[in-house]
Amino acid sequence: MNPLYDIKFTEAHLAWREKAHEIAVKYLLPQALQHDKDSTFNEEAFQAAADAGMLGTWIPKEYGGSGDGIMALALMVEEFSKADPAFGVAFAVNALGSLPIIVGGTHEQKAKYLPLVAQGKAACAFALSEKFAGSDAGGLSVNATKDGDTWSINGEKKWTTNGSRANIITCFAVTDPESRSRRISAFIVEDTDPGFSIKKVEDKMGIRSVPVCETVFDNVQVGDDRLIGGKPGFGFKHSMMTLDLARPGVAAQAVGTAAGALELATTYACRRKQFGQAISGFQMIQAMLADMAQKTEAARWIVYATAAHADAGSKGVTKIAAMAKCFSSDVAVEVATDAVQIFGGYGFMEDYPIAKFYRDAKILQIYEGTNQVQRMVIARNLIKESSRHDYLNSVIPGETQESYGAEPVTANS
Ligand SMILES: Cc1cc2nc3c(=O)[nH]c(=O)nc-3n(C[C@H](O)[C@H](O)[C@H](O)COP(=O)(O)OP(=O)(O)OC[C@H]3O[C@@H](n4cnc5c(N)ncnc54)[C@H](O)[C@@H]3O)c2cc1C
Incomplete structure (x- = not known):
């Protein structure tokens, strides 16, 4: 990576930031404290962001987005969070939940789901963490087993942000318990899939207006068309x-x-x-x-x-x-x-x-x-x-020693 950072802002980036500022002043600032007190989501602000096309900014143009990338996302989230950090994360998690499809999905998966996200018709969540697998994201227990053409996903996820609002949940599950490197796969779960439910909406210290949930996958049945990338083992x-x-x-x-x-x-x-x-x-x-x-x-x-x-x-x-x-x-x-x-x-x-x-x-x-x-x-x-x-070897006295390096980190990293 070149350490000389080439930071460019396009006119579109600046326009997204301006629009986010307008929404923040109009819908977030006046309502943030009340939504926090009541633990209610600011649907009005979300709808305004959706109507403005903001949920398509990180999505490539060929899949219905504006293709303005992560920079647009960052500029908008900064503006939202200046007024209400809880709304900032609720918005950003739509990127977090849709990015597995962007980075790993098949063309068909991208064509089916990303336009819905871009149009604000489908909110997203990212279900990786579990009760006993937080930093150690490799230690998941939610699993998916295949019978014929159908995968059955079973288990519970913890702290799924947007869980109760999301229509698309990218869920990470163990598909090959014996494998070290190809243990986990990612699936697209829809909120209407039988077996998907919300067990609990958490009571939190902060970001109280965004729902963070325990989500349950009770024999959720999906085909290969919901396995991100179409091949198992690439979830991690x-x-x-x-x-x-x-x-x-x-x-x-x-x-x-x-x-x-x-x-x-x-x-x-x-x-x-x-x-x-x-x-x-x-x-x-x-x-x-x-x-x-x-x-x-x-x-x-x-x-x-x-x-x-x-x-x-x-x-x-x-x-x-x-x-x-x-x-x-x-x-x-x-x-x-x-x-x-x-x-x-x-x-x-x-x-x-x-x-x-x-x-x-x-x-x-x-x-x-x-x-x-x-x-x-x-x-x-x-x-x-x-x-x-x-x-630098010549300026550090002493014999050159073998480098031991660091243990690899497989944490939620
Ligand atoms: C409000 C909220 C929203 C969240 N939203 C999502 C979401 O949308 N999707 C999702 O998948 N997850 C979500 N999470 C989960 C979040 O990512 C995890 O809480 C986080 O990764 C830490 O895991 P843990 O809570 O199990 O802590 P643990 O992993 O149990 O860690 C406990 C402490 O030990 C430290 N620790 C752990 N391992 C090491 C190590 N190897 N070396 C040094 N220190 C270590 C940690 O830094 C921490 O201080 C959310 C959590 C919260 C609270």
């Missing part, structure tokens, strides 16, 4: 390819979360008076705001760089995608925490908007691979690349 590969492309989306959610918290904190600091002056005049508040702004800006550009790489189809996007996810989510948590501090006691109150940012930020360090797992991925790639630094 497809899940990792998907996560590489989806991580700029969740990282953009983090940038939006940080940016939204920063804007709120700056506005509040200019309005709140203590000791006869706006608290924005105090140097300690200014230093906090300045640090929050620097971190947010740095996170923003690593996300854009990652999106640019993803759209260019660069080899080795895994490392920068992990960096973008890890760095921006740590920034979101730090910035949201400082923003609460700037709001003082009001920051602790749920009728002020900032507490929600604080609660919404935390999950960013956990889902789509925890930040511990991201650090493992980054380090593993650094170690792999270290052989390129032979020119």
Whole structure:
């Protein structure tokens, strides 16, 4: 991967960002707190995004999308998340759930499902994690067995975001328990398939307006036409390819979360008076705001760089995608925490908007691979690349020693 990032924004990218900002101001800002309180999804905002064609931005033109790529996704998710991080993830998971079809599906699967997603007629979910298989995504127990032409999918998934709203669920199941590398396959499950159901909608600390569910696959019967790519054994590969492309989306959610918290904190600091002056005049508040702004800006550009790489189809996007996810989510948590501090006691109150940012930020360090797992991925790639630094051998004293490298990481990474 070329470390010189060629970040380009097309007119279409900027137009999508502008449109997302309009939707955020019109539908998200005024309703975010209430939807959070009631744990209800903002259907109005979703419909507005669907009507504007936003759900087709990452889908190739030949399958009914606009072909504006991961960059468009990142720019829109950032704008949505500035107003409501929960909506940001609900939107982004449509990419996460449809990407396995984009990266691994047959032409027929793409032609059948992607136009529906692009038109906003089918919402998506991505069902990988299970009760006993989170970071260790290779340790799934949901399985699919074949009898004649029919696969039967059985088991339960945990934390399926959008689970109760989705029409298309990409479900990862064990098809060859004996195999190490070809153990898992990905299937397209439709919400109307007999045997698919929602066991529970989770009660969460943050992102409360987006439904995250336990999903049940009780003898869900599908044909080979629902096996992504048409051949078994490629599910793990497809899940990792998907996560590489989806991580700029969740990282953009983090940038939006940080940016939204920063804007709120700056506005509040200019309005709140203590000791006869706006608290924005105090140097300690200014230093906090300045640090929050620097971190947010740095996170923003690593996300854009990652999106640019993803759209260019660069080899080795895994490392920068992990960096973008890890760095921006740590920034979101730090910035949201400082923003609460700037709001003082009001920051602790749920009728002020900032507490929600604080609660919404935390999950960013956990889902789509925890930040511990991201650090493992980054380090593993650094170690792999270290052989390129032979020119340093002459400046490191001592004998050249055998390189042991790192254990491979097969985590939700
Ligand atoms: C709100 C929410 C929404 C989600 N949405 C989805 C979704 O849409 N689809 C989906 O498939 N999944 C989803 N997830 C699941 C999410 O990706 C997992 O929670 C995450 O990957 C971590 O898995 P775990 O919770 O089982 O934690 P564990 O894997 O049990 O980890 C527990 C702790 O141990 C650490 N740890 C684990 N392994 C290692 C290691 N090798 N080295 C160092 N530390 C380690 C972790 O970093 C963590 O701190 C969601 C989760 C939540 C909470």
